Amino acid sequence: MPCIAIVKPAHAVCAAVRAGTRRGVNVSDLLALPVEVGAAVRQRRLFHPAGVLARGRIERIAPPGQGLPIEDGDVIGRVSKAVGLPGSVPDVAGLAWRMTIDDRPWDVLLATTALNRFLLLPTTSWDNTTYSSLMPLRYQGGVWWLRARLTTKLDRPGLSLDSITDRLGRGDLEYSVEQAAGTGQFGPLARLTLSEVIPPDHDLSFDPTLNTAPGVALTPGWLTDFRRAAYRRSREGRDAE
Template identity: 50%
Template sequence: MKPADVIALPFQWGSELRHRKLFHPRGVLMSGRLERTAPEGEGLPLVSGPILGRVSKALGAPGRLPDIGGLAWRMETPEGSGKWDVLLASVMHGPLSRAVLRPILGWTGSEFSTLMPLAHDDELWWLRARITSTIDGGGLALTDIARRASGEGLDVTVEQALKLNEFQPLARLHFDGVVSGEDISFDPVVNEPEHVRLTPQWLTDFRRAAYRRSREGRDAPNRPTPEEAAEAKDS
């Protein structure tokens, strides 16, 4: 067993206990569209087209309570031959804080980052995003996200930065509908285009193992809670 698999075992155990994802267990799945705003060939090869997106809370804090926010979307690869998943989490402000997680109090204006750079054309690129729509209600309620997406629509700006340079506009996301009755698992390690990869490799290997362990935990047969086990033993 590889070291990354061993280190990732707690993700499987945690998912088994929760019977769902260990992190970002609940979210709002939405349909929408990506529009590229950067010139073609400049930076990361995102292409305009339909997307599926998900806004979530990392720890699953209930209601409007603060949490680490999550933003993900799935789009077509630039080659048109597969899926490209992008996952971001809320981070501190500033060029040196794009990999530092930060709990947030509200959705509007908060910054989200890939936490890891993406290697493309022998350069390292960072992605960040910001929800620009005004989310009514205050706090960090997922119901407010769903209400906005199914009503006026939810807008997100996406920017890219070469190494530690300043961020520049890359794309706009517009979500205009909630996809109910289903959820999907985004995997930025497996679902990636040619010539773009998360880096460094050792951290990518760990994330690959963690996502796999989490899926295995969610698919495991339901285990009784300690209370259920005790009741069965006494009966």
């Protein structure tokens, strides 16, 4: 198969395309191939390439056994922009964090949405916006949605990542995390606090399709399969673990 003529870096793109031809004909895997090629060209994530990684904590507010099994513990979080547009240009904002449940990593990824729970919406600021899981999670026979809101007031308007870094240099970022059963109303679940910036030469590959709590799974299955293939292709495209 001929290689794709792209200046940066052509050998990585060719390898990504050849790898795709060697795999089976799984539809989700084939549809996710552009993600690998894009990551190879950019040498970073195709989506949410720009972000701030930070250490923090999550504290459960909901009563034990009510809803999703989030527990108190340390987290690594990431605040990001989907397209990576510069400065304060509007973009889809992202919030991700990794916690540990029963000695297993659990990744949660949220993005800014419109009034519903699954339509992505660009935003002009980090606060006054809602971050949604976009897909519900199945747990103990029920379906649950997650959303979050930044409760910390930022001094600088706009959507610059510098404002996130500056704030974390002076104090914490706090988010209110909520859950809803099916089409029901959202209620308090946890408080997420990001406190310490991790140097930009470190990275963490979040994958909510692989890293999840026991008994918790994204739904529907066909969309989860596609996302799993896309995350894997993204890691392969940029040679990340």
